[in-house]
Amino acid sequence: MTIDRAVARRIRLVVLDVDGVLTDGGIYMGTAPGQAIELKRFDVQDSIGVKLLQAAGIRVALLSGRVSRATDLRAADLGIEDVHQVPGADKMPVLEEMLRGWLLSWDEVAVVGDDLPDLPLLRRAALGATVANAVPEVQASASWCSSREGGRGAAREFSEALLRARGEWDGLVGEYCRRRGG
Numbered sequence: 001m002t003i004d005r006a007v008a009r010r011i012r013l014v015v016l017d018v019d020g021v022l023t024d025g026g027i028y029m030g031t032a033p034g035q036a037i038e039l040k041r042f043d044v045q046d047s048i049g050v051k052l053l054q055a056a057g058i059r060v061a062l063l064s065g066r067v068s069r070a071t072d073l074r075a076a077d078l079g080i081e082d083v084h085q086v087p088g089a090d091k092m093p094v095l096e097e098m099l100r101g102w103l104l105s106w107d108e109v110a111v112v113g114d115d116l117p118d119l120p121l122l123r124r125a126a127l128g129a130t131v132a133n134a135v136p137e138v139q140a141s142a143s144w145c146s147s148r149e150g151g152r153g154a155a156r157e158f159s160e161a162l163l164r165a166r167g168e169w170d171g172l173v174g175e176y177c178r179r180r181g182g
Helices: 006-011 047-057 069-078 092-100 116-124 136-141 156-163 169-181
Strands: 011-015 028-032 033-039 058-065 082-085 111-112 127-130
Touching: 006 156, 011 092, 011 156, 033 069, 047 058, 047 069, 047 156, 047 169, 058 069, 058 092, 082 092, 092 111, 092 116, 092 127, 111 116, 111 156, 116 127, 116 136, 127 136, 156 169
Parallel strands: 011 058, 011 111, 058 082, 111 127
Antiparallel strands: 028 033
């Protein structure tokens, strides 16, 4: 799938769901001496996609329907300061508040989601995107769908598609390599 160039050029904010987009949706729970622990699997290839979005001047935010320390750790690892974890997954008021605070409109927003809590956001965003294993209702509402499943490089695939549509991918990859001596 391709992303419309005019839509892509307007995007100033990419909102990523966490469970099912940045992760495979699995949550590993257990105990360590005296305390509960939660682990999630993240795909390392998504990291560069997020970094290249940021290098292009696009704000990246995480908006999750669960509160998890693992999400905080991953956000810090990616340099994402805008992390919102909403118990009960009522995401719309949080995103509307973000937009007001950043003086953005819905036609400047891309949302990547996979399940029903993401559906209202996908329907309002200029660019609603989803992962290959999203629920049917989400896939039907999205204007772009990855070939990869959530937690398996889907966010990287989306980042590349968006940046290619903007005509920025090759330059950003070139700069990324130059900074690393290549």
